[in-house]
Amino acid sequence: MEIKTQGNTTVIQDKQQDSALLLEKITEQYNSYKDTNLIVDISQNSQITNKDVLMFEKLSSLHKKGKKSFVLVLHEEFDFNAATDKVMIVPTLQEAHDVIEMEEIERDLGF
Secondary structure, eight states: OEEEEETTTEEEOOOOOOOHHHHHHHHTTTTTTTEEEEEEEEETEEEEHHHHTTTHHHHHHHHHHTTTOOEEEEEEEEOGGGGGGGEEESSHHHHHHHHHHHHHHHHHHOO
């Protein structure tokens, strides 16, 4: 797990390609991330399924209740059309940053 914080956003990249273990580590250390927008990059794991994405639903919901963004970056071959809408997913880190920027503007405007 590699962690980079820049401004009000923390990017966590999975280096072990084990999303369950990654989720466990993030949950254990959640107090370190709760005050920043969170991008979880699991794009190196081409075996990610919709079931794996749904494991992050509780964490995503918790983070959004704290008025912060939560974005999951998946590999580009993932079937985004068949994916759940309960977790924000995107195919690139740049798109994750763009989503966070848009959500911050929405929060500033009171949406």
